[in-house]
Amino acid sequence: MHGPAADGTSLVTRSLGELEAESVAYVVCQSLGLDTSSYSFGYVANWQGGDASKARDNIEASGKRIRNASRKCQRQVKFDPWSAVDSKILDSLAASKPAELLDAAA
Numbered sequence: 001m002h003g004p005a006a007d008g009t010s011l012v013t014r015s016l017g018e019l020e021a022e023s024v025a026y027v028v029c030q031s032l033g034l035d036t037s038s039y040s041f042g043y044v045a046n047w048q049g050g051d052a053s054k055a056r057d058n059i060e061a062s063g064k065r066i067r068n069a070s071r072k073c074q075r076q077v078k079f080d081p082w083s084a085v086d087s088k089i090l091d092s093l094a095a096s097k098p099a100e101l102l103d104a105a106a
Helices: 014-031 037-047 052-061 063-076 082-094 096-105
Strands: none
Touching: 014 037, 014 052, 014 063, 037 052, 052 063
16 A cells, blocks of 8 residues: 555655555454544544644545555455445544544544
8 A cells, every 4th residue: 555656765655654554444443343443543643743634634535545455455354344334434534523533632
C-alpha cells in the first residue's frame, strides 16, 4: 500500500500513511468482530495533528485505497464479508460518532 516510488521516495506523507494503515487495520478488525475504535480513532487523530475534521476528510479521500487494501488483507485470511459490511464500516469512519471520538482523543 505504501511502497516507495520508482526513485525510492515515499508516495505518501507519514501522517497519511499512518491514517490509511490504521484505517485498514480498523476495517479488517471490525469485519472480524474486533472493536478497535478506542485505540484507532485516537491514533488516527494524533497523526492528523489532533484535527478530527482533517482526519475525517483524509479518510474520505483515501476511502478507495483503504477499501482495496482491506479487501486484500481479508483475502489473505480467506475472509470476505464485504457484500454486507463494506459501506457500513467505511461510513462509520466518517460518521459523527467516530468524529466525536476523534475530537475527544485530541
